[in-house]
Amino acid sequence: MQVPQFLQTGLTAHGFSTRLGGVSQGEFAGLNLGLYNGDEEQAVQENRRQFLSCFSCQPSSAVSPQQVHQTEISVVTQADGGKGVLSAETALKNVDGLITNEKNIGLLLCFADCTPLFFWDPVEKVIALAHAGWKGTAAAIGAKTVTKMQRLYHSQPENILAAIGPSIGPCHYEVDHTVAEQFRRSFAFSDDVLTAKNNGKYWLDLWQANRQQLLSCGLTAEHITVSDYCTACYQELFYSYRASGGKTGRMAAFMMITP
Numbered sequence: 001m002q003v004p005q006f007l008q009t010g011l012t013a014h015g016f017s018t019r020l021g022g023v024s025q026g027e028f029a030g031l032n033l034g035l036y037n038g039d040e041e042q043a044v045q046e047n048r049r050q051f052l053s054c055f056s057c058q059p060s061s062a063v064s065p066q067q068v069h070q071t072e073i074s075v076v077t078q079a080d081g082g083k084g085v086l087s088a089e090t091a092l093k094n095v096d097g098l099i100t101n102e103k104n105i106g107l108l109l110c111f112a113d114c115t116p117l118f119f120w121d122p123v124e125k126v127i128a129l130a131h132a133g134w135k136g137t138a139a140a141i142g143a144k145t146v147t148k149m150q151r152l153y154h155s156q157p158e159n160i161l162a163a164i165g166p167s168i169g170p171c172h173y174e175v176d177h178t179v180a181e182q183f184r185r186s187f188a189f190s191d192d193v194l195t196a197k198n199n200g201k202y203w204l205d206l207w208q209a210n211r212q213q214l215l216s217c218g219l220t221a222e223h224i225t226v227s228d229y230c231t232a233c234y235q236e237l238f239y240s241y242r243a244s245g246g247k248t249g250r251m252a253a254f255m256m257i258t259p
């Protein structure tokens with residue numbers, strides 16, 4: 001899946017995978033791109049090679065960290081090529097966001113319900129990816145990514161194009177009081193993203209929470225693309241951690257600046 005706005009500005013090497021294709025079996029059946037979820041390593045390696053080949057990217061030219069639902073955002077360069085792509089041992093640890101302004105280094109992050117955030121500044125030529133589940137969203141990883149793009153590369157927020165990718169939607173994402181409370185404490189807009197249910201729990205809208213966060217950073221509404229694909233609604237198309245009960249594969253978000 002791709003972002004039309006990115007394609008229009010020439011960022012052709014980017015996308016979000018589905019579970020279609022690939023060689024994984026059982027609960028992981030399809031194109032599982034997650035190295036940390038119990039699937040056979042060889043299957044994931046083959047799946048990652050297949051997915052990267054869609055972008056003419058060799059595994060040695062991509063980087064994929066071990067994600068932990070926090071907000072560490074690493075700047076990577078071509079020197080990081082290959083880290084964490086075919087084996088966990090070489091992965092950057094405890095990293096949930098990647099930024100680069102270099103060509104030919106592919107960014108790869110994995111998801112199964114959490115929200116993928118894509119960033120592309122076509123003026124300063126900077127790309128970034130972030131992993132925003134409820135913890136990352138509440139801890140403002142999207143806003144932190146924008147701030148880092150501004151500080152390191154002089155990106156102007158009004159120039160940044162962003163996309164909020166397929167993830168668990170407000171139709172399926174039930175959270176408890178503790179999570180709701182964190183959003184209330186963190187965001188003035190929390191009433192817009194939490195809907196009380198009659199069982200004492202809430203529906204949480206991570207798409208809107210991230211969109212509002214990016215708007216408050218100065219991104220313009222017309223520069224933010226929101227996918228309305230819920231990973232729990234479309235289980236034939238996506239892996240869903242919630243809908244599967246926990247043992248399942250991962251999709252991946254990919255971005256690379258090409259010459």
Ligand SMILES: [Zn+2]
Binds near residue numbers: 170232
């Ligand atoms: Zn849904």
